[in-house]
Amino acid sequence: MSWAELLSWQRSSxxxxxxxxxxxxxxxxxxxxxxxxxxxxxxxxxxxxSTIFKLIDREIRNIITARRKRKLFRNLMQVWLI
Known part of the structure; x- marks a missing residue:
């Protein structure tokens, strides 16, 4: 994946x-x-x-968990785990 593709994916709906x-x-x-x-x-x-993928997954889970009481983060863990 290139930088342009990452930015395009990030901006897509x-x-x-x-x-x-x-x-x-x-x-x-x-x-x-x-x-x-x-x-x-x-x-x-x-x-x-494989270790880097696990680190990314753990970091995303930690970010969502730390903010789970905020409105935008309430259902985010469910979406991430799907």
Missing amino acids: SSAAPSLLRKIAAQSTVYQIWKQRNNVVHNHVSIPA
């Missing part, structure tokens, strides 16, 4: 993935990729893709 969830997923993905890049450059250690 979809009933399956609300805008807020797409923004959280994009932010988490970019953050984890950046951490992986820094880990390779500075520590010469590469983390397996």
Whole structure:
């Protein structure tokens, strides 16, 4: 996926993935990729893709859980888990 495709996906409208969830997923993905890049450059250690996917999933769940009482976040976990 290219940067343009990520931005296009983030801006698209979809009933399956609300805008807020797409923004959280994009932010988490970019953050984890950046951490992986820094880990390779500075520590010469590469983390397996499966571990990065688990980290992204955990971060998204944590973001939603921390804000679960806010109106926009109430049903977001259900959508994420589907």
